[in-house]
Amino acid sequence: MVPVSVGQAGNVSGLLLSLILSEQVQNRTDSVDFGPSQLWCHRFAGLRSYATPHSQFFAPSEGIMLPAGSYNNKVAFITGGGTGLGRAMTGVLSQLGAQCVIASRKLEVLQQTATEISSQTGNKVHAVQCDVRDPQAVSRCVDQMVELTGLPDVIINNAAGNFICPSERLSANGWKSITDIVLNGTAFVTLELGKRLIQNQKGASFLAITTIYAESGSGFVVPSASAKAGVEALYKSLAAEWGRYGHRFNIIQPGPIRTKGAFSRLDPTGTFEKSMIGRIPTGRLGKPAELANLAAYLSSDYASWMSGAVIRFDGGEYVSMAGEFNELRKVTDDQWKMLETMIRSTKGS
Ligand SMILES: CCCCCCCCC/C=C/C=C/C(=O)SCCNC(=O)CCNC(=O)[C@H](O)C(C)(C)COP(=O)(O)OP(=O)(O)OC[C@H]1O[C@@H](n2cnc3c(N)ncnc32)[C@H](O)[C@@H]1OP(=O)(O)O
Numbered sequence: 001m002v003p004v005s006v007g008q009a010g011n012v013s014g015l016l017l018s019l020i021l022s023e024q025v026q027n028r029t030d031s032v033d034f035g036p037s038q039l040w041c042h043r044f045a046g047l048r049s050y051a052t053p054h055s056q057f058f059a060p061s062e063g064i065m066l067p068a069g070s071y072n073n074k075v076a077f078i079t080g081g082g083t084g085l086g087r088a089m090t091g092v093l094s095q096l097g098a099q100c101v102i103a104s105r106k107l108e109v110l111q112q113t114a115t116e117i118s119s120q121t122g123n124k125v126h127a128v129q130c131d132v133r134d135p136q137a138v139s140r141c142v143d144q145m146v147e148l149t150g151l152p153d154v155i156i157n158n159a160a161g162n163f164i165c166p167s168e169r170l171s172a173n174g175w176k177s178i179t180d181i182v183l184n185g186t187a188f189v190t191l192e193l194g195k196r197l198i199q200n201q202k203g204a205s206f207l208a209i210t211t212i213y214a215e216s217g218s219g220f221v222v223p224s225a226s227a228k229a230g231v232e233a234l235y236k237s238l239a240a241e242w243g244r245y246g247h248r249f250n251i252i253q254p255g256p257i258r259t260k261g262a263f264s265r266l267d268p269t270g271t272f273e274k275s276m277i278g279r280i281p282t283g284r285l286g287k288p289a290e291l292a293n294l295a296a297y298l299s300s301d302y303a304s305w306m307s308g309a310v311i312r313f314d315g316g317e318y319v320s321m322a323g324e325f326n327e328l329r330k331v332t333d334d335q336w337k338m339l340e341t342m343i344r345s346t347k348g349s
């Protein structure tokens with residue numbers, strides 16, 4: 001770990017970006033705390049990753065949490081299982097004994113992931129091409145899964161699309177592209193599998209991966225925020241309706257976890273990561289393995305009494321952004337002395 005000075009624009013060109021960046025550096029210098037000496041940068045695999053010194057209190061445990069064999073004789077279906085967080089969840093479930101089916105658009109990516117994971121775990125991972133925006137394709141995908149493994153015990157709706165974009169620049173097709181993947185895709189997968197499971201009187205655990213801003217909304221990712229909020233309404237509604245069929249529905253709202261898919265579309269220059277770390281109380285990004293452990297627990301029999309739950313998993317970022325006075329953590333001891341003196345010396349209203 002090496003301390004770095006903030007404010008390096010790297011090879012990013014463009015006046016606007018430099019302005020944004022220099023403003024951030026200015027703000028950070030002005031705000032007393034969280035200056036260059038307190039920002040740390042890990043470098044690995046060509047990627048930068050920032051963290052604060054106090055993140056050492058919150059070192060990630062990336063080993064598998066559940067007992068070996070927890071998923072023996074179980075089948076798990078994971079959308080978007082070829083990359084990023086979906087891949088991490090597939091790896092953990094497979095390691096715990098599950099037979100996994102991963103589905104998304106890019107068959108080659110899925111096949112490579114399936115081969116790599118199954119060679120590490122010794123358990124089968126099947127790759128099935130499926131564009132979740134197309135209900136017929138989803139139905140064919142489920143047919144294929146039934147042939148391969150039978151109906152699943154665990155369904156993880158993880159596939160998503162997203163990009164930052166001012167809403168006034170967003171085309172109708174841009175809106176449709178994101179909401180089709182996230183909301184309609186989740187609905188098509190959930191309805192198709194739910195109906196077949198009900199017909200076969202088979203219980204299952206459904207998990208949706210949303211995001212912290214599904215609750216608050218967020219500018220610049222409006223289609224994603226709207227669709228993720230819809231997914232949460234869908235899952236909470238079905239938790240109430242389909243418990244009688246043996247189905248549980250839970251939701252994880254992750255905060256920032258570095259993946260190529262997310263960061264390339266949400267922070268393409270790497271400019272915003274540094275300021276984001278400053279508002280995460282645990283001082284670091286999450287790790288895919290941490291999310292995968294939580295997903296494995298929620299989808300397992302250890303969580304058979306959990307349904308309708310919405311788990312925020314963000315190192316404290318959401319509450320940190322929400323609290324009116326939370327920026328006061330930047331005030332130094334000397335400044336507090338001065339503030340306290342001023343407040344105490346005020347008499348009357
Ligand atoms: C502050 C630091 C932030 C760091 C991260 C913090 C994370 C915290 C919370 C994170 C939440 C994360 C949520 C996620 O969902 S991340 C998942 C990201 N992964 C993906 O998006 C993978 C899949 N994505 C894709 O395949 C594409 O990106 C896609 C555009 C979503 C879909 O591809 P495709 O179907 O091929 O669509 P296109 O034909 O390319 O485009 C469709 C229309 O959308 C318009 N469009 C595409 N990109 C943009 C853009 N960048 N800006 C504006 N418009 C765009 C495109 O032009 C098409 O519209 P048309 O021109 O009108 O036809």
Ligand SMILES: NC(=O)C1=CN([C@@H]2O[C@H](COP(=O)(O)OP(=O)(O)OC[C@H]3O[C@@H](n4cnc5c(N)ncnc54)[C@H](OP(=O)(O)O)[C@@H]3O)[C@@H](O)[C@H]2O)C=CC1
Nearest residue numbers: 080083084085104105106131132159160256257259261262
């Ligand atoms: N990483 C983060 O910081 C956060 C991520 N999330 C959520 O976590 C989940 C995983 O994201 P992450 O791993 O970061 O990003 P990725 O881009 O790696 O994952 C998205 C996956 O969705 C698949 N996908 C996209 N469109 C479709 C489609 N039409 N049909 C089927 N599959 C599709 C992609 O595969 P393919 O291209 O082959 O179709 C890809 O595997 C998402 O739901 C995201 O919203 C939430 C908060 C934070």
